[in-house]
Amino acid sequence: MLILGLESSCDDCSAAIVEETLSGPVLKSLVRRSQDELHGPFGGVVPELAAREHLLQVRGVIIEALERAGIRLAQLDRIAVTQGPGLVGSLLTTFSAAKAMAWREGLPWVGVHHLLGHLNAARFAAPDLAFPALVLLVSGGHTHLYHADSWTHLDLLQKTRDDAAGEAFDKTARMLNLGYPGGPIVDACAREAVTSAGRFTPPKFRDGKPAWSFSGLKTGMKLRIQAEPGVEDAGPEDPRVQALCRSLQEAVSAWLLKPISGYAEAIQARSFILSGGVACNSRLRAEAAQVAATLDLRLAIPEPSLCTDNGAMIAAAGALLEPDPDPWAA
Numbered sequence: 001m002l003i004l005g006l007e008s009s010c011d012d013c014s015a016a017i018v019e020e021t022l023s024g025p026v027l028k029s030l031v032r033r034s035q036d037e038l039h040g041p042f043g044g045v046v047p048e049l050a051a052r053e054h055l056l057q058v059r060g061v062i063i064e065a066l067e068r069a070g071i072r073l074a075q076l077d078r079i080a081v082t083q084g085p086g087l088v089g090s091l092l093t094t095f096s097a098a099k100a101m102a103w104r105e106g107l108p109w110v111g112v113h114h115l116l117g118h119l120n121a122a123r124f125a126a127p128d129l130a131f132p133a134l135v136l137l138v139s140g141g142h143t144h145l146y147h148a149d150s151w152t153h154l155d156l157l158q159k160t161r162d163d164a165a166g167e168a169f170d171k172t173a174r175m176l177n178l179g180y181p182g183g184p185i186v187d188a189c190a191r192e193a194v195t196s197a198g199r200f201t202p203p204k205f206r207d208g209k210p211a212w213s214f215s216g217l218k219t220g221m222k223l224r225i226q227a228e229p230g231v232e233d234a235g236p237e238d239p240r241v242q243a244l245c246r247s248l249q250e251a252v253s254a255w256l257l258k259p260i261s262g263y264a265e266a267i268q269a270r271s272f273i274l275s276g277g278v279a280c281n282s283r284l285r286a287e288a289a290q291v292a293a294t295l296d297l298r299l300a301i302p303e304p305s306l307c308t309d310n311g312a313m314i315a316a317a318g319a320l321l322e323p324d325p326d327p328w329a330a
Contacts, residue, residue: 001077002028004065004101005315006058006094009086009114010141011035011045013057013094016311017069017076020319024127025120029068030305030312031061036181043174051089058093062101065311074105080318083111086141108323112314115142118275120151120320121313126300130270134263134297136288138256139276139309140166140181143212145259147267152320157263160212161205165252166278168214172221172248176232176241185236187281190249193242197224200251202258210259217251253284257291264295272297279307 001020008014012035017028035053039045066073081098084091095111102109118137122129135146135154143160166183173182178189200220203213224244225232231240260272272292278284279301292299306312 001319002071002075003078003080003315003319004062004073004076004098005112005311005313005318006062006079006081006098007114007117007309007311007314008054008058008090008094009082009084010090010309011039011050011053012309013054013061014309014311015061015065016315017065017071018312018315018319020316025123025312025316025319027124027312028071029065030310031065031068032305032308032310033057033061040180043180044170045087047087047089050087051093054090054093058097061311062097073101076105076107078108078110078318078323080110080112080314080321082114082117082314085114110318110321110323112317112321114309115144115146116152116154116317117313119146119148119154119273120317121275121302121306121310122273122300123151123316124306124312125302126271126298129273129300130298132267132269133271133273134260134267134269135273135275136256136260137276138165138274138278138284140164140170140183140278142276143214143256145263147263147269148273152317158210158212158259160214162213162215163218165212165214165256166276168217168221168248168252169278171218172245175222175225176234176244178236178241183278183281186245186248187283189236189242189245191282192236193246194239195243195246196250197240197243197247200247202251202255212255214252217248221248249281249283252278253281253287256284257287260291261295264297269295269297272299274299274301275307277308280304
């Protein structure tokens with residue numbers, strides 16, 4: 001089965017051709033257009049600008065994905081597209097394009113939940129993964145821990161009460177004038193650090209319910225930067241900047257992975273999946289491997305190009321879902 005996957009939930013416009021085989025999904029082509037330069041001056045994504053840029057990009061990424069795979073639109077067996085969550089204007093771009101192409105070619109159409117896509121990104125490297133699995137999905141907009149009993153079902157166990165972990169990277173990079181997006185830059189600076197700038201205090205909740213919070217981490221970083229005169233303009237080569245980035249990275253990784261042991265025992269997990277844009281972080285990937293080894297869990301982390309938002313993960317998830325029986329009703 002050949003599937004065209006489309007993704008534009010935020011600021012990445014992507015199309016991919018995936019062949020679903022008996023042994024799992026095979027990536028035939030992947031095209032991704034980033035809007036980092038467009039949103040960089042603002043230090044974050046501007047929804048209206050993102051939606052307009054997707055309108056300019058969507059046709060080109062679809063054509064290029066088909067050409068790289070060496071197939072025609074009529075040869076597809078299915079079209080899969082992100083239906084949410086995300087920025088409404090951005091989502092509508094590929095959502096409308098997918099429905100239009102499916103109607104014209106008479107193809108089955110399937111809408112895919114964005115986070116289910118991130119889960120299925122792990123299927124490319126580990127199609128035979130054993131369930132139940134713990135699934136940690138972390139990005140600039142999401143920080144969720146799930147119990148998965150299959151590739152098509154997620155039960156929420158824990159999430160952030162405010163900001164996503166990825167936002168802490170972006171805002172830190174902005175406060176230090178390092179550029180956008182912040183994740184790769186902070187990671188690179190942290191790897192150069194000789195030492196950290198000290199630990200951040202983990203959040204505590206009065207109700208005692210399991211959750212994450214990263215708004216206080218951003219505030220803590222702001223206070224540390226203010227206590228170091230000139231550090232905000234020192235640049236990535238400055239040891240103080242590197243130490244701050246390392247402290248941030250250590251905190252995010254430690255906080256995210258702390259509840260894994262308890263949940264793994266509770267659900268009798270056999271595997272651990274880490275996905276989403278923040279799963280590109282080198283420290284988080286390394287410490288996740290240590291945790292998985294300690295708990296005797298099989299670890300699955302998509303390669304970096306499949307961790308960020310992309311059409312391949314949507315196609316992989318769409319291959320396992322039932323097409324909409326009445327796709328033209330809305």
